[in-house]
Amino acid sequence: MEEKKYKQSDEEIAALIQAGDIDFFEVLIRRYKEKMMRYARKFLSDGEDINDIVQEIFIKVYANIQSFDTKRKFSSWLYRIAHNELVNTLKKRKKNTLPLFELDTFLPHSLRDDSLRQNLDRRDIQEMINKCLDQLELKYREPIILYYLENLSYKEIAEIMRVPISTVGIRIKRAKKIMKSIFKKLEYNL
Amino acid sequence: MNNEPEKNSITDKVLNKIKSGEVKMKSKTYFILRMVLLILSTLVLIFFIIYFVSFIIFSLRASGVLFLPKFGFPGIKIFLNSLPWLLIFISAILIILLEIFAKKFTFVYRRPILYSLLAIIMIVVIGSLLVEKTPFHSNLFWKTQEGHLPIMRTVYRDFGVPRTGNIYHGVISEVVGNDFKIETPRGEILAIVVSSKTRPILETDIKEGDAIVVLGERKNGIIQALDIRKVKKDSNLFRSQRMRGYKLLVE
Numbered sequence: 001m002e003e004k005k006y007k008q009s010d011e012e013i014a015a016l017i018q019a020g021d022i023d024f025f026e027v028l029i030r031r032y033k034e035k036m037m038r039y040a041r042k043f044l045s046d047g048e049d050i051n052d053i054v055q056e057i058f059i060k061v062y063a064n065i066q067s068f069d070t071k072r073k074f075s076s077w078l079y080r081i082a083h084n085e086l087v088n089t090l091k092k093r094k095k096n097t098l099p100l101f102e103l104d105t106f107l108p109h110s111l112r113d114d115s116l117r118q119n120l121d122r123r124d125i126q127e128m129i130n131k132c133l134d135q136l137e138l139k140y141r142e143p144i145i146l147y148y149l150e151n152l153s154y155k156e157i158a159e160i161m162r163v164p165i166s167t168v169g170i171r172i173k174r175a176k177k178i179m180k181s182i183f184k185k186l187e188y189n190l
Numbered sequence: 191m192n193n194e195p196e197k198n199s200i201t202d203k204v205l206n207k208i209k210s211g212e213v214k215m216k217s218k219t220y221f222i223l224r225m226v227l228l229i230l231s232t233l234v235l236i237f238f239i240i241y242f243v244s245f246i247i248f249s250l251r252a253s254g255v256l257f258l259p260k261f262g263f264p265g266i267k268i269f270l271n272s273l274p275w276l277l278i279f280i281s282a283i284l285i286i287l288l289e290i291f292a293k294k295f296t297f298v299y300r301r302p303i304l305y306s307l308l309a310i311i312m313i314v315v316i317g318s319l320l321v322e323k324t325p326f327h328s329n330l331f332w333k334t335q336e337g338h339l340p341i342m343r344t345v346y347r348d349f350g351v352p353r354t355g356n357i358y359h360g361v362i363s364e365v366v367g368n369d370f371k372i373e374t375p376r377g378e379i380l381a382i383v384v385s386s387k388t389r390p391i392l393e394t395d396i397k398e399g400d401a402i403v404v405l406g407e408r409k410n411g412i413i414q415a416l417d418i419r420k421v422k423k424d425s426n427l428f429r430s431q432r433m434r435g436y437k438l439l440v441e
Contacts, residue, residue, distance in 0.1 A: 107302055
């Protein structure tokens with residue numbers, strides 16, 4: 001039983017929980033607790049209530065697990081719940097939040113494949129993120145966290161944020177530009 | 191490392207809440223019903239918008255406003271002034287509401303809003319034009335006139351009433367010399383006077399039974415025509431034409 005728990009994919013475990021084997025939920029918590037803590041910490045950019053928020057995320061995951069389609073990726077679905085929970089937390093605190101409409105979701109953008117360049121500067125970007133993430137607007141902060149820190153694809157990020165894939169690309173591109181200018185102001189030499 | 195007990199406490203707290211029954215798993219039926227409700231609401235909204243927009247086109251056509259651009263620049267000016275801007279504004283709001291509903295579906299939110307908005311507008315325009323081509327609105331109008339469907343009566347009360355006093359639409363019921371009489375879609379008989387002020391009629395074969403639009407001033411039930419245009423006749427709009435059609439069907 002123990003061995004079975006650790007060999008199965010997230011989606012298989014989710015299917016078992018849906019079928020009533022709720023003991024398997026512990027495996028999902030253990031697999032994603034760290035990631036959720038990190039995501040919430042970066043998203044909210046302050047340390048308060050992180051434990052309570054992550055706890056609430058897992059409670060919502062359990063309550064809504066029957067709506068999860070096991071043919072799709074569990075992690076994207078989990079991050080979507082986390083995204084909603086974190087946005088709602090910010091709304092309650094009346095802090096920087098996502099507006100209902102953004103112009104960059106309205107028009108199509110070309111998605112140039114610059115993955116080679118992205119791999120080359122990934123380490124630089126990660127360093128920049130750690131130093132100036134707080135100064136980024138939420139709509140730029142979130143795709144940067146998900147792409148560079150959580151290593152999710154554009155497609156997964158688009159599913160989580162419910163925006164077109166090309167919008168994810170454009171936001172990451174703009175976020176990098178903003179971070180570079182912040183870095184310049186802080187007199188870091190890139 | 192110091193956070194380890196806290197992290198474990200998250201696991202324990204969540205699992206305790208599940209095992210104690212404080213947190214319950216929502217059933218699959220709940221999510222299926224929610225999805226069905228969302229699909230039904232979206233469909234109802236689409237049908238409602240199509241009904242609304244087709245009614246706007248129908249009422250513009252019945253009042254003759256839709257034919258105003260045929261009179262050139264002055265006609266376009268009156269046309270713009272005569273448009274039911276409030277109804278158009280409400281339709282635009284409903285289309286935005288539909289876009290918000292549609293964004294709940296994967297195939298919609300994956301694409302830029304521009305695409306889904308254009309698709310919605312296309313569906314609404316095509317749907318409205320198709321509905322408007324059928325006798326749907328005229329049937330509803332005549333039913334309300336006959337005392338059926340009292341709720342719809344308010345909607346169709348102002349049907350075919352021109353918003354400006356300068357445009358009249360009807361079927362020629364009698365030709366008297368140069369002048370003639372027309373029957374409007376509401377069954378009103380109006381006398382049209384052709385004078386030296388009237389722009390020469392381009393369509394020389396105007397005769398009884400033809401549908402026309404007249405631009406002119408109304409005094410004591412008589413219209414001093416400034417311009418006249420022949421338009422495509424829609425038998426669904428005019429009671430007498432409908433009755434004739436009905437008789438033919440019976441015979």
